[in-house]
Amino acid sequence: MLHTIVDLSVRDVRFPTSLEQHGSDAMHTDPDYSAAYVVIETDCGLKGFGLTFTVGRGTEIVVCAVKALAALVVGKSLQGIVSDFRGFYRLLTSDGQLRWLGPEKGVIQLATAAVLNAVWDLWARAEGKPLWKLLTDMDPRQIISCIDFRYITDALTEEEALDILMKAKEGKQLREKEMLKEGYPAYTTSCAWLNYSDQRLEQLCTDALKSGWTKFKVKVGADLEDDIRRCRLIRQMIGPKNTLMIDANQRWDVAEAISWVSSLAEFKPLWIEEPTSPDDILGHAAISKALAPLGIGVASGEQCHNRVMFKQFLQASALQFVQIDSCRLGSVNENLAVLLMAHKFQVPVCPHAGGVGLCELVQHLILFDYICVSGSLSNRMCEYVDHLHEHFTSPVVIHDAHYMPPKDPGYSCEMLESSVQRHQYPEGDVWKQNTKK
Ligand SMILES: [Mg+2]
Numbered sequence: 001m002l003h004t005i006v007d008l009s010v011r012d013v014r015f016p017t018s019l020e021q022h023g024s025d026a027m028h029t030d031p032d033y034s035a036a037y038v039v040i041e042t043d044c045g046l047k048g049f050g051l052t053f054t055v056g057r058g059t060e061i062v063v064c065a066v067k068a069l070a071a072l073v074v075g076k077s078l079q080g081i082v083s084d085f086r087g088f089y090r091l092l093t094s095d096g097q098l099r100w101l102g103p104e105k106g107v108i109q110l111a112t113a114a115v116l117n118a119v120w121d122l123w124a125r126a127e128g129k130p131l132w133k134l135l136t137d138m139d140p141r142q143i144i145s146c147i148d149f150r151y152i153t154d155a156l157t158e159e160e161a162l163d164i165l166m167k168a169k170e171g172k173q174l175r176e177k178e179m180l181k182e183g184y185p186a187y188t189t190s191c192a193w194l195n196y197s198d199q200r201l202e203q204l205c206t207d208a209l210k211s212g213w214t215k216f217k218v219k220v221g222a223d224l225e226d227d228i229r230r231c232r233l234i235r236q237m238i239g240p241k242n243t244l245m246i247d248a249n250q251r252w253d254v255a256e257a258i259s260w261v262s263s264l265a266e267f268k269p270l271w272i273e274e275p276t277s278p279d280d281i282l283g284h285a286a287i288s289k290a291l292a293p294l295g296i297g298v299a300s301g302e303q304c305h306n307r308v309m310f311k312q313f314l315q316a317s318a319l320q321f322v323q324i325d326s327c328r329l330g331s332v333n334e335n336l337a338v339l340l341m342a343h344k345f346q347v348p349v350c351p352h353a354g355g356v357g358l359c360e361l362v363q364h365l366i367l368f369d370y371i372c373v374s375g376s377l378s379n380r381m382c383e384y385v386d387h388l389h390e391h392f393t394s395p396v397v398i399h400d401a402h403y404m405p406p407k408d409p410g411y412s413c414e415m416l417e418s419s420v421q422r423h424q425y426p427e428g429d430v431w432k433q434n435t436k437k
Pocket of ligand 1: 247249273274
């Protein structure tokens with residue numbers, strides 16, 4: 001079957017998470033986790049589901065951008081797309097008129113991610129495999145053919161990328177078996193959102209320790225005294241051996257970041273995440289250099305908008321942890337480029353997840369990274385946040401603080417139709433009942 005795409009629809013789906021302060025950080029004080037949710041239909045009945053993540057207001061703008069891209073997708077066959085996936089990626093990201101809105105950044109790139117995530121989901125479903133398995137079973141040359149190397153060949157050539165994948169073939173089957181048995185290590189961000197009370201933090205931390213979590217992230221950056229108190233509390237609860245990370249969500253200027261984080265050094269955080277503007281590569285490099293003697297690394301990526309930015313972060317030694325995002329970059333295609341560059345620069349990848357659907361999506365990419373690229377779990381873990389999984393048809397499975405590899409065909413981001421309808425903005429029941437808009 002040719003699987004010709006006959007329709008692409010998109011809906012604005014929002015969850016009122018701000019009512020409970022879930023997701024609150026130093027810059028996003030009241031997020032309503034949301035998605036531009038895409039469904040692709042084909043002439044043979046097979047569907048593909050994709051999304052990009054937003055935090056509430058403005059999702060309607062991403063929805064408009066997806067609609068603008070739809071004409072480039074409808075009428076194409078799946079086989080036609082995947083036989084030249086690099087060309088199709090470029091068709092979406094380099095349209096002679098639409099590219100003025102980016103290129104490859106901002107709203108139009110979020111929309112590209114939603115559309116391409118649905119195409120990858122469709123492909124995996126057509127092959128009857130979960131996406132991670134589709135990727136790990138691919139010939140390295142086919143993987144390479146999905147990546148647009150434009151603008152990154154000064155850091156990573158096609159030949160080098162192919163070489164990385166060929167070398168990693170050794171031990172691949174063992175690693176796949178290991179993942180199926182043990183899962184991929186995760187850390188939790190669910191215990192310490194910025195606006196949670198100390199009592200709530202303590203309770204969540206106690207519960208998490210009981211469930212086997214050993215790595216915890218705390219939101220910081222609004223008030224130093226509060227941060228010291230909260231970091232002390234959580235460090236006392238988790239003990240000296242467990243891992244603590246801190247996340248400022250872009251709150252500081254460069255000098256402020258260095259002095260603030262130095263004040264938290266006694267709590268031994270593994271990394272400071274997003275200390276300053278996500279676009280400030282040299283600023284991140286300065287912070288990395290200043291914090292290295294304290295044993296604190298710098299992590300970033302959830303708002304790093306494309307492979308060119310990641311290239312420069314790596315070239316400038318500005319990051320010690322690369323945080324790929326399944327909905328910020330141009331889907332699997334662009335994430336593959338970043339995974340390969342991170343490997344070349346020997347920087348561990350620790351994906352950003354949470355929000356709505358991000359855990360479901362990115363688990364596939366990090367499994368591929370371990371099995372086919374990095375071959376290492378050293379200093380590596382995938383973020384986990386315990387919200388909104390109940391709205392998905394194939395929610396993540398966490399066992400003993402590890403992501404268990406998904407088994408269902410696809411990219412795991414199909415939502416329950418009843419959830420979509422209830423949360424559709426502004427007409428869904430949840431929003432009709434909710435006075436908060
Ligand atoms: Mg973060």
